[in-house]
Amino acid sequence: MLEELVHTLENLQRRIKERKEYFANSESRTRIALIDPMLCALGWDVSDPGMVQTEVKVADGRADYALLSENGQPIMFVEAKKLADTVSPVSQGAKYAISYNMGNNVKVPYFATTNGDIWNVYDLFKQSSIMEVSISSEDPGKSVLKFLSLWRRAISDGVFSPAAEPLVAQDKPSDSQEQVMDRPGEPGWVPLNGDFNKKGTPHPTFIRLPDGTEIATKSWRSVMIQAFLWLHQSHLLTQENCRIPFLPGRKRCIASVDGRHLTGTPFKSPLDLGNTGIKLEGNLSLADLVRNIETVLVRFGQDPAKVLLRLR
Numbered sequence: 001m002l003e004e005l006v007h008t009l010e011n012l013q014r015r016i017k018e019r020k021e022y023f024a025n026s027e028s029r030t031r032i033a034l035i036d037p038m039l040c041a042l043g044w045d046v047s048d049p050g051m052v053q054t055e056v057k058v059a060d061g062r063a064d065y066a067l068l069s070e071n072g073q074p075i076m077f078v079e080a081k082k083l084a085d086t087v088s089p090v091s092q093g094a095k096y097a098i099s100y101n102m103g104n105n106v107k108v109p110y111f112a113t114t115n116g117d118i119w120n121v122y123d124l125f126k127q128s129s130i131m132e133v134s135i136s137s138e139d140p141g142k143s144v145l146k147f148l149s150l151w152r153r154a155i156s157d158g159v160f161s162p163a164a165e166p167l168v169a170q171d172k173p174s175d176s177q178e179q180v181m182d183r184p185g186e187p188g189w190v191p192l193n194g195d196f197n198k199k200g201t202p203h204p205t206f207i208r209l210p211d212g213t214e215i216a217t218k219s220w221r222s223v224m225i226q227a228f229l230w231l232h233q234s235h236l237l238t239q240e241n242c243r244i245p246f247l248p249g250r251k252r253c254i255a256s257v258d259g260r261h262l263t264g265t266p267f268k269s270p271l272d273l274g275n276t277g278i279k280l281e282g283n284l285s286l287a288d289l290v291r292n293i294e295t296v297l298v299r300f301g302q303d304p305a306k307v308l309l310r311l312r
Helices: 001-020 022-024 027-041 092-104 140-150 220-235 284-297
Strands: 052-058 061-068 074-080 110-114 119-124 128-134 187-193 204-208 214-216 255-256 268-271 280-283 308-311
Touching: 001 022, 001 027, 001 140, 022 027, 027 061, 027 074, 052 074, 119 140, 119 284, 128 140, 220 268, 220 280, 220 284, 255 284
Parallel strands: 074 110
Antiparallel strands: 052 061, 061 074, 110 119, 119 128, 187 308, 204 214, 204 308, 255 280, 268 280
């Protein structure tokens, strides 16, 4: 997923630089060739009114885009500008969001403005800019982590998670964790985002994390625990941001501090995440377990393809 998104950013960066005059004074061209492809790459199918609605009527005009949650309610309005326009964090988009909230007695928390190059996301309630990125002037390999904050599966639960900073060095593993030297040429490693849906899939014996650390594992549950521990040790997953739904809009959680889902129902098979104070739901099929690890990794700006497993 990250490689595809980087590829999109590289294409848009080249398009902006080579066809700047073509987009400069046309909002419609900017939307079709720059904004729509970026939204689609982030999982927002602009042709599907169940995900994205355009020209949404509000009291003070029409919002260019409304990004919708699983229950069909707007999470974010996006105001489009032509490429030559300056993007201000506080703009017409704020007026549209406020107008919609007042007219519908709801609380849409975010709006964004973009000229196809610069994207600025604003938190309406905190009254502050929470993301700014330029496609043309930033390295795609780095700006991709910022854009992951707008990935549909990451934000359609209504919570914007700011882009993760580059990883810091992992804390020293405990004695129970077996760490071996990275052996990039050794066969037998498969990426976490492979096909693990088939019955009879062998148990993993090692997990290799993105920083090269290898840890012995005895089960698929221990793969989940080690991946989440690594995120916690890298100062990404915390008690404050760990309550993440299985799927956007759903009430069941992957992890929480109190070991309960959003409905208040206790986890059926709670797992302690070391001494972090975080509990995981262990009552999962293999497919759900792997999918949830992928979801959490991407939420914190990590590529699941860089987590490798050695199967029995």
